[in-house]
Amino acid sequence: MSALQTGEGVPRPDGLTTYKFEQRTTIPSYLIALAVGDLVGREIGPRTTVWSEPDVVDAAAWEFAETERFITTGESLLTKYEWGRYDLLVLPPSFPYGDKSAVDVVAHEISHSWTGNLVTAKTWEHFWLNEGWTVFVERKITGRIHGEAERQFSSIIGWKALKESVELFGHDSPATRLNTDLTGIDPDDYFCTVPYEKGFNLLYHIEKTVGGAEIFEPYMRAHVERFASTSITTEEWQAFMFEFFEKNHGSAVVDKLKTIDFELWLRGTGMPPVDPGFDTTLADACHALAKRWDEAREHKHHNFKPEDVAGFTPTQKIAFLERLTDMVPFSHRLLARMDELYGLTPLRNADIRFRWHQLCLQADYEHIYPSVTSFITEQGRMKFVAQHGQERVGARPEYVFGEQVVLPPDCGRVNRKGYRVEGSSGMI
Numbered sequence: 001m002s003a004l005q006t007g008e009g010v011p012r013p014d015g016l017t018t019y020k021f022e023q024r025t026t027i028p029s030y031l032i033a034l035a036v037g038d039l040v041g042r043e044i045g046p047r048t049t050v051w052s053e054p055d056v057v058d059a060a061a062w063e064f065a066e067t068e069r070f071i072t073t074g075e076s077l078l079t080k081y082e083w084g085r086y087d088l089l090v091l092p093p094s095f096p097y098g099d100k101s102a103v104d105v106v107a108h109e110i111s112h113s114w115t116g117n118l119v120t121a122k123t124w125e126h127f128w129l130n131e132g133w134t135v136f137v138e139r140k141i142t143g144r145i146h147g148e149a150e151r152q153f154s155s156i157i158g159w160k161a162l163k164e165s166v167e168l169f170g171h172d173s174p175a176t177r178l179n180t181d182l183t184g185i186d187p188d189d190y191f192c193t194v195p196y197e198k199g200f201n202l203l204y205h206i207e208k209t210v211g212g213a214e215i216f217e218p219y220m221r222a223h224v225e226r227f228a229s230t231s232i233t234t235e236e237w238q239a240f241m242f243e244f245f246e247k248n249h250g251s252a253v254v255d256k257l258k259t260i261d262f263e264l265w266l267r268g269t270g271m272p273p274v275d276p277g278f279d280t281t282l283a284d285a286c287h288a289l290a291k292r293w294d295e296a297r298e299h300k301h302h303n304f305k306p307e308d309v310a311g312f313t314p315t316q317k318i319a320f321l322e323r324l325t326d327m328v329p330f331s332h333r334l335l336a337r338m339d340e341l342y343g344l345t346p347l348r349n350a351d352i353r354f355r356w357h358q359l360c361l362q363a364d365y366e367h368i369y370p371s372v373t374s375f376i377t378e379q380g381r382m383k384f385v386a387q388h389g390q391e392r393v394g395a396r397p398e399y400v401f402g403e404q405v406v407l408p409p410d411c412g413r414v415n416r417k418g419y420r421v422e423g424s425s426g427m428i
């Protein structure tokens, strides 16, 4: 998303050039950002230019070629795209290189054009209205493009990430509430996957309860139309939802809605109160391969091959590695073999790298340390840096990081002098 440039740059007598931009849609002030650098652009669609440094811009244009399709799918689900241009800025250190797996991030950011940027949470206590809604819309878009099985699969991945956040903070931590109380709390201290994934699960549960997509999707559109260009609270969100279903479907649907314990969902701590029962079709192949590796501990000979993962999508590779991280740490011999066969360490996809590192760190596999260090100093995304910092410190308290991220040995959190999420090179 970008403000619209008006006219050409005007050279000034002092040698500088003045550029003007215009933002016609009302936005909250926290969305304003300036990017300055050696940037060039490539048109990849009727309203999209990818901007990056000259040596990666062509690769970036290829990586994000599907952007227009995401926008039009979002428009068919919700309302007309309001902002005119959808430009992308790719910063080289966080660029994933070559497997189009970052498209989920783009689908997420495009979804923010409606939920988060057009309909905005009034305060950070209602942050889930930005992020939970956006994950929900993102998965609706990818589901329409790649099929329902894919939507179910990424929901499983999200559930696992949610579980990790809940375990990290503790099941009764106030940080695991959807509608948090931030009195005296820095919102960054509660930053985790809860608003994203617990928020997604609440909307998913509501959709299921009221009778599926046919009934829920028109409500999504009405929600955006009703609250466009405003900032709302959880209470306002809830009141309008009841009003919509009452008006359009009467008590039959409202009675179903009333079976949901909103107080528990919104203000209870820990995991969601309802098991979503996602379809595991795409996850099964990943879990079967993980099981074979688990069993291989007992045997000297095994028949793993590079082809084991050749047909996997990037998301399936993540699910495979995630399953392994749930198991007892692997021997260094097996980790070395896995890396040799599947070529994991050289992969640039941030989510795969993150899971592979996690697996190695759990086993205190020292060969991975240089890769982890460069990853967390290049990669600014909070979700990677904060958690790796904690694992790393747990594994080797005496290990000192590079200059950009320094973690005191007794502290699992990122040192805020060394790193702040606002300075992130990634997207949230």
Ligand SMILES: [Zn+2]
Pocket: 108, 112, 130, 131, 134, 428
């Ligand atoms: Zn987001």
